[in-house]
Amino acid sequence: xxxxxxxxxxxxxxxxxxxxxxxxxxxxxxxxxxxxxxxxxxxxxxxxxxxxxxxxxxxxxxxxxxxxxxxxxxxxxxxxxxxxxxxxxxxxxxxxxx
Amino acid sequence: xxxxxxxxxxxxxxxxxxxxxxxxxxxxxxxxxxxxxxxxxxxxxxxxxxxxxxxxxxxxxxxxxxxxxxxxxxxxxxxxxxxxxxxxxxxxxxxxxxxxxxxxxxxxxxxxxxxxxxxxxxxxxxxxxxxxxxxxxxxxxxxxxxxxxxxxxxxxxxxxxxxxxxxxxxxxxxxxxxxxxxxxxxxxxxxxxxxxxxxxxxxxxxxxxxxxxxxxxxxxxxxxxxxxxxxxxxxxxxxxxxxxxxxxxxxxxxxxxxxxx
Numbered sequence: 001x002x003x004x005x006x007x008x009x010x011x012x013x014x015x016x017x018x019x020x021x022x023x024x025x026x027x028x029x030x031x032x033x034x035x036x037x038x039x040x041x042x043x044x045x046x047x048x049x050x051x052x053x054x055x056x057x058x059x060x061x062x063x064x065x066x067x068x069x070x071x072x073x074x075x076x077x078x079x080x081x082x083x084x085x086x087x088x089x090x091x092x093x094x095x096x097x098x
Numbered sequence: 099x100x101x102x103x104x105x106x107x108x109x110x111x112x113x114x115x116x117x118x119x120x121x122x123x124x125x126x127x128x129x130x131x132x133x134x135x136x137x138x139x140x141x142x143x144x145x146x147x148x149x150x151x152x153x154x155x156x157x158x159x160x161x162x163x164x165x166x167x168x169x170x171x172x173x174x175x176x177x178x179x180x181x182x183x184x185x186x187x188x189x190x191x192x193x194x195x196x197x198x199x200x201x202x203x204x205x206x207x208x209x210x211x212x213x214x215x216x217x218x219x220x221x222x223x224x225x226x227x228x229x230x231x232x233x234x235x236x237x238x239x240x241x242x243x244x245x246x247x248x249x250x251x252x253x254x255x256x257x258x259x260x261x262x263x264x265x266x267x268x269x270x271x272x273x274x275x276x277x278x279x280x281x282x283x284x285x286x287x288x289x290x291x292x293x294x295x296x297x298x299x300x301x302x303x304x305x306x307x308x309x310x311x312x313x314x315x316x317x318x319x320x321x322x323x324x325x326x327x328x329x330x331x332x333x334x335x336x337x338x339x340x341x342x343x344x345x346x347x348x349x350x351x352x353x354x355x356x357x358x359x
Contacts, residue, residue, distance in 0.1 A: 009130075030132050033254070040247065044136035 016052040100226035111151035112179035118144030170351035181331035182276035190272035206269040209248035256317025
């Protein structure tokens with residue numbers, strides 16, 4: 001593989017919705033020159049096995065991520081607050097998938 | 099039900115399998131990983147189209163005919179594909195080392211062919227031959243994507259850098275003359291039209307010209323003049339390149355006839 005394109009082309013994050021009613025899920029990233037091409041390439045790279053009915057692509061540079069070093073203060077305080085989980089309710093069957 | 103002549107099915111199948119094999123030569127050698135996968139997908143679509151057509155042809159030939167026999171045990175002179183699709187993935191008048199493969203040549207060829215087939219499959223989807231019509235309807239969706247993919251790259255190359263423009267124009271200058279074969283019906287094509295299962299290919303030319311005009315204008319590429327040369331691949335008169343392609347494609351099946359895995 002030649003490498004210049006990888007240097008020049010931005011990285012895109014790919015989200016695929018697997019079927020009607022479910023949300024788009026992050027499934028990976030790829031290099032592409034622009035958004036239209038990123039969509040095409042996402043189709044070929046990530047939906048070859050009938051995985052999707054809809055694709056989103058987002059420039060990776062537009063994602064602001066939490067700092068792994070802040071993991072402790074961000075997430076650990078929630079670990080002993082089990083009352084925040086909606087596990088104390090019975091969900092009626094008619095509600096279906098949540 | 100009207101039935102397409104077997105030779106007509108073989109012409110469609112041979113085009114698909116030969117171009118699928120040519121595109122597959124990029125597998126593992128594509129310009130970038132994402133495009134490598136995209137082209138392999140195109141290749142697998144074409145080979146899938148060929149399989150359906152060979153299966154249908156084999157069923158109509160009867161006896162011990164199979165799709166594998168049609169693909170792997172016919173010699174070059176029996177193949178009915180356009181000369182265009184058997185040409186190497188190289189520009190004109192260069193050596194044929196793997197390192198000299200030219201992506202613009204591959205893309206421009208896919209563009210010229212898929213522009214034709216998008217119109218051809220659309221027409222055949224209404225064929226009086228219902229089995230052929232079903233294959234055409236499936237192939238049409240795939241081919242529209244191939245056309246989209248190739249046209250996108252033709253514009254990016256043509257309207258890109260000085261080097262990409264030069265290569266795209268060179269590929270078009272090299273390959274365009276071979277499209278004359280599309281528009282000169284063979285006896286087989288005439289028979290399919292007479293049987294009411296195909297349209298006269300000449301009726302597709304205006305649509306093909308319009309598809310080309312739009313993309314080439316966006317790509318700032320100039321359509322070359324044609325000077326009367328009409329290739330005869332679909333009559334079985336091929337360039338030297340088809341023998342090498344088939345030699346590679348058929349060697350395994352011929353070394354191990356009937357092998358399964």
